[in-house]
Amino acid sequence: MTKTLAIGGYMKIDEQALRTDLDAVMASSLDSALALDDAERDQISAIAYMGHAAFGPEQMDAFPNLGLIANFGVGYDAIDVAAATARDIAVTNTPDVLNDDVADLAVAMLLMQGRRMRQGDAHVRSGAWAEGESFPLNRKMSGGKAGILGLGRIGHEIAERLEAFKMDVHYWSRSEKDTPGWDYHADPVDLARAVDFLVVSLVGGPETENMVDARILEALGENGVLINISRGSTVDEGALLDALEAGKLAGAGLDVFEGEPKVNPRFHALDNVVLQPHQGSGTVATRAAMGQLQRDNIAAFLAGRDLLTRVN
């Protein structure tokens, strides 16, 4: 009667747990879930959701007995939470368990870009170094000025790591926070102007769409580096590509893109960027913890207990 539907491309181990622990029906995408017949959709009371396809009012109404959408991931911008709330549908996500991994990747992209380590590796592998070709000097990273745009849990983790590199930490957030000596900037443009490295750790969704615009990139300047581990939507990619191609920005490290995985091919040709395939939380341990938290939320819902990480 009450059934769980799991939507998305789950790891084998998660698919097995979804089937075994929750007797879940599997659908590879939201579209294929919507293609189930009416009788099947009527039975669904909980959805385990993994994906970036928009899950809005129309999709919700296709499941008349839906009471929970349990998102796999901390960012739930694909889900129209207001529409869910209006329909008495709870939404949960998987926060915190992925903070370390995402912060690790942000710091690693920053160092890899600054020290040109992709190029360094190629210089050795190609034999150029062995043939006596010297590798250009790079940029000193420790002691720089770092800005965190969006000081949530992940932003905090990034800032704490950068402090160990003796960086001055600056940040913008919707409100000033109680932080250990980090400089608050009420205006993101002021933040960009104050720092060498700007790390975007905003939430996704309409309120932050294209927040990193041409003005912020100009303020960051020709010695500035942009790191984005949040959502592709937070950055005006056209403005970013223009700045990178024109040398008006020193470089970028990007784990997320507009319309990913279909990355704008203009990025492919750039030497001053580090590109990653949205693998911020992409470790075996963390994905397992995310899957467990998603299933724990569904189990709590099915048992009538309090949800662990509800967002509405």
Added chain:
Amino acid sequence: MTKTLAIGGYMKIDEQALRTDLDAVMASSLDSALALDDAERDQISAIAYMGHAAFGPEQMDAFPNLGLIANFGVGYDAIDVAAATARDIAVTNTPDVLNDDVADLAVAMLLMQGRRMRQGDAHVRSGAWAEGESFPLNRKMSGGKAGILGLGRIGHEIAERLEAFKMDVHYWSRSEKDTPGWDYHADPVDLARAVDFLVVSLVGGPETENMVDARILEALGENGVLINISRGSTVDEGALLDALEAGKLAGAGLDVFEGEPKVNPRFHALDNVVLQPHQGSGTVATRAAMGQLQRDNIAAFLAGRDLLTRVN
């Protein structure tokens, strides 16, 4: 009468300063310095040395009035310090100014190897990601166990950074140090057995030659990763290559190699290593600071003042 000779491939800005500030004679290598005629060599009282060619008794005796060898770099294993001391030749190096850069690169190699970021970048650039090919999950780095082999100034800097990644820090050093909760291991093999990631920050020279041998690599094990930012001589490269090729070690991040820059081509084919062209101190700011410290030592020597960073 007392002249300075600068040996090595200096940056333009350093060459200019050596000529202007110290009226130095330039030689591109130790061999070409030795090829100067007797009268010229007799005049030399101070040598600014940059290079890895062995500077031993025979070379020293070619400069009968030599009183100082000022090395560019913290590692002075190319210079036979005992032979210098026996000849009343002072030796200086350029410590501390490069600690941050080397530590940054060590941590960056560790993260880049673990999160497979070279491969991630290639996955995006090749278009594989856009075509729907998923990128494999990687290894969680934060929270791991890190071992520092050789807890000098650079080892300290590395350990402090890794603590910000919530790693447990273990170390070996010739003697136990007063550290903030780091675990001392009196035996390097025990250290390797206790950790996931082993960072080599030993001094070079005969006493540490091939110190990281097959036994240590076996203790580090198939989930272990070796990082070396010290000298190629500290690691038994044949044993390392065997272990990497056989999957008996998870991976490595190497900035230094035996016989560099002629890197063993067996490394080129390995996917589980990050290779860097000995660029630990290779930033514009740090190389400038190293050059300044080298020249400051020579200026102090010529003026009869105390040397700044004497090693003998």
